[in-house]
Amino acid sequence: MAVEVVTLGTGTPRTDPGKAGAATAVVVNGRQYLFDFGPGVGERLTRAAGLSAGSVATAFLTHMHSDHTSGLADLLMTGWMFGREAALQVYGPHGMSTMCSSLADAYRFDVSKRTHSEPHTEHGHELVGTDVIPGVVFQDDLVTVEAFDVPHGDWPAENGAHPTMGYRLTAEDKTVIISGDTGPFEGMPDQYKDVDVLVHEVYTSKGLSEQSADWQTYHTLSHTSGTELGLAARKAQPGRLVLTHQLLWDAEEADISDEVAAVYGGLVTYAHDLDAFTA
Numbered sequence: 001m002a003v004e005v006v007t008l009g010t011g012t013p014r015t016d017p018g019k020a021g022a023a024t025a026v027v028v029n030g031r032q033y034l035f036d037f038g039p040g041v042g043e044r045l046t047r048a049a050g051l052s053a054g055s056v057a058t059a060f061l062t063h064m065h066s067d068h069t070s071g072l073a074d075l076l077m078t079g080w081m082f083g084r085e086a087a088l089q090v091y092g093p094h095g096m097s098t099m100c101s102s103l104a105d106a107y108r109f110d111v112s113k114r115t116h117s118e119p120h121t122e123h124g125h126e127l128v129g130t131d132v133i134p135g136v137v138f139q140d141d142l143v144t145v146e147a148f149d150v151p152h153g154d155w156p157a158e159n160g161a162h163p164t165m166g167y168r169l170t171a172e173d174k175t176v177i178i179s180g181d182t183g184p185f186e187g188m189p190d191q192y193k194d195v196d197v198l199v200h201e202v203y204t205s206k207g208l209s210e211q212s213a214d215w216q217t218y219h220t221l222s223h224t225s226g227t228e229l230g231l232a233a234r235k236a237q238p239g240r241l242v243l244t245h246q247l248l249w250d251a252e253e254a255d256i257s258d259e260v261a262a263v264y265g266g267l268v269t270y271a272h273d274l275d276a277f278t279a
Contacts, residue, residue, distance in 0.1 A: 001028065003027070009023040019273055054124075058138065077125070085123065099129060131161070134149050181245065195239065196238070197279045204248055231263050240268075244271045
């Protein structure tokens with residue numbers, strides 16, 4: 001089975017002209033599954049070979065931060081105009097269904113005009129959001145997608161909900177993990193063990209050391225340093241470790257790569273937008 005991972009957007013909340021917001025596509029036998037939809041996702045899908053917003057029918061959200069969600073309107077409306085025929089199905093943590101229903105309501109005037117006077121598909125403008133908890137959240141004839149809890153700071157869990165999560169996609173004997181934003185957690189190496197492609201967020205300790213004390217506290221709880229990720233990968237032994245959502249501040253790309261390489265000798269790639277990897 002052909003499984004390809006495309007890092008559509010590798011950015012963070014700190015805007016960078018060379019990076020779109022967080023978004024990763026996993027393409028299985030030509031079918032697209034999207035994980036996160038940060039700003040610029042529609043443009044990146046248009047630029048990626050063989051991909052388009054109109055071909056994305058299923059998407060998954062790791063958490064509700066804006067750098068992971070603000071491209072949803074683009075994905076919805078541009079995908080419809082590019083010919084998506086069915087409703088866009090989006091799975092994510094607590095609040096996903098509310099976000100989707102609110103967004104659909106916000107665009108009702110646009111939809112009304114286009115359905116009145118433009119050629120269109122009947123259901124492609126519809127948006128269905130599903131709140132999920134850890135476990136199997138999606139399954140079709142090609143893939144199984146499982147969610148697992150990750151810690152991203154002290155995000156409050158309302159009514160026992162699970163606010164931040166990563167995803168494991170399995171397609172026959174191939175596995176891909178999208179970490180989402182996460183700090184280190186107990187059992188991290190076991191969760192990532194022997195995965196074919198591990199797409200993981202990371203920050204450089206060198207860059208963080210120049211930040212204020214309150215930001216240092218936040219980021220050490222909310223994200224994973226190059227050293228911490230390298231140590232987890234040394235135990236987990238992924239087929240390929242792909243570094244994304246790279247928090248550099250004023251450091252260089254090499255600083256993150258060096259931190260990982262100092263403790264882990266496996267295959268590691270510092271991802272850029274539109275890079276593609278075969279699982």
